[in-house]
Amino acid sequence: MQQSKGAYWRKLDNAAKLFSAASNKRDTRVFRFYCELKEEVIEEKLQQALDITLEKYPIFLSVMRKGLFWHYLEKSSLRPIVRREYREPCSMLYVRDKKELLFEVTYYKRRINFxxxxxxxxxxxxxxxxxxLVKNYLLLVHEKEGLKDVVLSKETITVDDxxxxxxSKYYSEQFLRKKGEKKKKPKAYQIRRSRGQMGSLEVTEAEIPVKALSAKAKEYGVSMTVLLTAIFLCAIHEKMTKRQEEKPVVLMVPVNLRKYFPSDSLLNFFSWIEPGYKFGxxxxxxxxxxxxxxxxxxRDLTKENMTRTMNDYIRFEMNPILRFTPLEFKNLCISAGARFSEKDVTAIFSNMGIIHMPEEYVPYIQRFGVYTSTPKVELCMCSFxxxxxxxxxxxxDSTNIKRNFFRILEELGVPVKRLEPEFPDEAKEANLGLRVFKIFSFLCIVAVVAAVSVDYLNASEPIHLSLLVSGGVLSMWLALAMGFYKRHNLLKNAMWQLLIITIGCFIWDGATGWRGWSVDFVLPIVGVIIQVSMVIISRIFYRLAKDYMIYFIMAAGYSIILPFILLLTGAxxxxxxxxxxxxxxxxLLAALIIFKGREFREEMEKKFHV
Known part of the structure; x- marks a missing residue:
């Protein structure tokens, strides 16, 4: 593969902007591709293979950053460490404010997980x-046995490709749908689940012979994907009541747009169709x-329809009002929109296609597999x-749907072999910080209740103790809460502490008769202390100006503008x-602009890109 420098940072593609805004613990937007070998995985060799693979695909070495209007991806010097599988499949990889890579390679017995x-x-x-990754691993392990290196992709592909x-490349306004042309979709049947039932990710796997499935699909005159989609629809229908048949069962089926538009991109480039059926x-x-x-x-799998659907979403992204909406508000709107759109589909079916490996590598491989985190029921498929x-x-609980699906296949004469996915014993890391924060929150409530009780029992005295204690406790709790939830980014934590402490003191000063100590002393002193602490933190933990630049600018700007206004107004x-x-x-701000001018301009460009 030809090498090129590639971008220092890049904007998110259209689909990625949705994932970055809508991901949460309930729906991590993480998926797993794995390969099960016929031999135990050697950790050291897998680490070497991963390092080699990243030389070919360096774009995976990126971290998510927040701008004023959009998230963006930035190249990182972080390097992934291979480790034994240690947590639930498809757990969160993107943690807001935590600068970490967005992928992970683990192993368990004979399985390599990506x-x-x-x-x-x-x-x-x-x-x-x-x-x-699998090719590089097997080559490292079996090269002495005569296994030869094989190029899996076109050598002319560059990092820019x-x-x-x-x-963006294929967006064209001439293919946009006109107003009123897009039909309103009926709300789809939703699989019932009790409130709070959402638990750990349940994984069920099976294998079926390609020949048997292909033969049965030919009998119906359709592709294997169409047949499995129809079986999935029927499997869901079997658990529906007559009343529930008032709504159609609808599946979301992602479509690889590379089949319609030439592209060597490794970024997101897909759309989807929504096949459904109204039973009853x-x-x-x-x-x-x-x-x-x-x-x-x-009807839907045509280049024209795919182009229109793709352009509809890009037009939404390019809306001037949306583009210049602050990121935090935009995230709330996108997240709410994603939850609302979930009502349009019942479940998801993703066909990842055929996994090809060189003939000489096949004897070492048992199978490939894929599945994803989802707030619904999802079926993923690949073939090898x-x-x-x-x-x-x-x-x-979706046991009945899976049972129905496999039973229908078997009734059609397609043998189904249930696989038993092996996972290590649950070893979730204890979150000591969260436990301490919960204890502190409980003690705060105890302190407030005790103060109110004392005031009530001393009814002859003016009620001041409960107000003072409540105010003090609230101030401490807010500071600690922000420190805890922003603990992954010390500089952002410092900026939030500057805001909370100064604004809290303004309120406290006003509530106690306004003596002016908050503006005369607290604001300027805390402003200087926070900026000095940022300098120290950046010298200890951050090596590059891009890692601390924006927080210095915000702290310096806040400590200039607000005190200057208060000074002019006579406060x-x-x-x-x-x-x-x-x-x-x-x-401080002048030093940044003069001595770090290039980084200053780059940071402004990244943070304010629309």
């Missing part, structure tokens, strides 16, 4: 990475459902050699601390 945050790549990019945003109107045999599903696939591998995932009675604070902040 988990990735969907904002970084899609199924095609992940499969390319896994193929290269890998980073290509194909959504007729006999609803499998043949009926297959015919309707095939009709929808034939003469087998199709299925992976069901859900966070609530400040003791001017010396305020003048010192403003002067110190101006000097």
């Amino acid at each position: 988990e990735v945050f969907h904002a970084l790549t899609d199924g095609t990019g992940a499969s390319e990475f896994v193929r290269e 890998q980073e290509d945003d194909s959504f 109107d007729k006999e609803d045999t499998l043949k009926d459902v297959v015919a309707k599903t095939a009709e929808i696939f034939q 050699e003469d087998m199709v591998y299925l992976g069901f995932t859900s966070r609530y 400040v009675k003791v001017a010396v601390p305020t003048v010192i604070c403003i002067g110190f902040s101006v000097i």
Whole structure:
């Protein structure tokens, strides 16, 4: 592969902007591609293979950063460490304010796991990475036995090709739908689950012979994907009541856009269709459902339709109001929109396609598999050699749906072999910090209740103790809470502490008769202390200006603008601390612009890109 420098930072593609805003513990937007070998995995060799693989695919060495209007991906010097599988599959990889890589490679017995945050790549990019990783690992382990190196992808592909945003490349306004052309979709049937039932990710896997499935699909005159989609629809329908048949069962089926538009990008480049079926109107045999599903696939899987759907979402992203909406508010809107759109589909079916490996490597490989974290029921599929591998995932009980799905296949004469996925004993790391924070929160409540009780019992005295204690406790709790939830980023933590302490003191000063101590002393002193602490923190923990630049700018700007306004309006009675604070902040800001001018301009470009 030809090497090129690639981008120092890059904007998120259209799909990644959704994943970065909508991910949470309930829906991590993480998926797993794995390869099970016929031998135990050697950790040291897998680490070497990963290092070699990243030389070919350096775009995976990126971290998520926040700008004023959008997230963006930035190249990182962090390097992944291979380790034995240690937590639930598809656990969170993107933790806000925590600067970490968006993928992880683990192993367990004979299995090599590659988990990735969907904002970084899609199924095609992940499969390319896994193929290269497995090839490099087997080559390191068996090279002495005569195994030869094989090139898996075109050598002419550059890093720039890998980073290509194909959504933007193929966007064209001439293919936009006109107003009123897009039909309103009916709300789909939702699988019932009790409130609070969402638990750990349940994984169910199976394998079926390609020949048997292909032969049965040919009998119906459809593809294997269409047949499995129809069976999935029927499996869900079997657990529905007559009343629930008022709504259609709808599946979301992702579509690889590289089949319609030439692209070597490893970024997200997919769309989806939504085949569905309204049960209860007729006999609803499998043949009926297959015919309707095939009709929808034939109608929707066209280049023209894919282009229109893709452009609709890009047009939404390019809306001037949305583009210039602050990121935090935008995240809330996108997250709410994602939850609302969940009502349009019942479940998800992802076909990741065929996994090809060189013939000489095949004898060492047992199978490949794929599945994903999901707030719904999701079926993922891939094929390797003469087998199709299925992976069901859900966070609530979907046993009947899976049972129905496999039973229908077997009734069609397609043998199904249930696989028993092996996972290590649960070894979730104890969150000591969260436990301490909960204890502190409880003690705060105890202190407030005790103060109110004492005031009530001393009814003859003016009630001041409870107010003082409540105010003090609230101030401490807010400071500690922000320190805890922003603990992954010390500089951001410091900036929040500056805001909380100064604003809290303004309120406290006003509530106790306004003596002006908050503006005369607290604001300027805390402003200087926070900026000095930022300098110390950046010298100890951060080596590059890009890691601390924006927080210095925010702290200096806050410590210049607000004190200056208070000074001009006469709110400040003791001017010396305020003048010192403003002067110190101006000097710090000037030093950044003069000595780190290039980094300053780059940071402004990244943070304010729209």
